[in-house]
Amino acid sequence: MSTRLLLVMFTLTGGLIMMTGPVRAEQDAAIYMAASSELENTERNVRDKDNTTLTPEDQKETKKDIKITAHIRKAVVKDKSLSIDAQNAKIITRSGVVTLRGPVASEAESKMLQKIATKTHGVVKVDNQLEIKAP
Structure with missing residues (x-):
């Protein structure tokens, strides 16, 4: 499903669309790879949001x-x-x-x-x- 079609469906329905199939598998793989990457800095970003640093x-x-x-x-x-x-x-x-x-x-x-x-x-x-x- 194209990104444009998903955007239109999201806009028309006003909600989230559950994705399955190859697109979902690619996203899951990307999320897994990002989490185990040296570049992953979510904790640091959360720390910086609390205005103590x-x-x-x-x-x-x-x-x-x-x-x-x-x-x-x-x-x-x-x-x-x-x-x-x-x-x-x-x-x-x-x-x-x-x-x-x-x-x-x-x-x-x-x-x-x-x-x-x-x-x-x-x-x-x-x-x-x-x-x-x-x-």
Whole structure:
């Protein structure tokens, strides 16, 4: 059954349509593969939704905080010894307090990001919440 037909049926009936057959089997297989994937991060996403952890949306919009974040990001991306994960770590600055979040390849990378942030002019404190990825 095509996606378009399913959408039309859903719209007309105003409810869910039970799917069976090959389409359902493909979806079940995809869900199973996603759940066992290294990329599966549902728990992390749930944690981030409860407003107890900072996300990039919490970045302050002051010129000083934006400048700090931009300076750290530039230094991190420039360091080619860092993994892609480390280069993509979340950097959130609020009133000079920098929070680092996300996965990194090693303890050494975590320390390197913290060092870069600490050395940045205007940083009051660094909250290192980086997570070491399992090998």
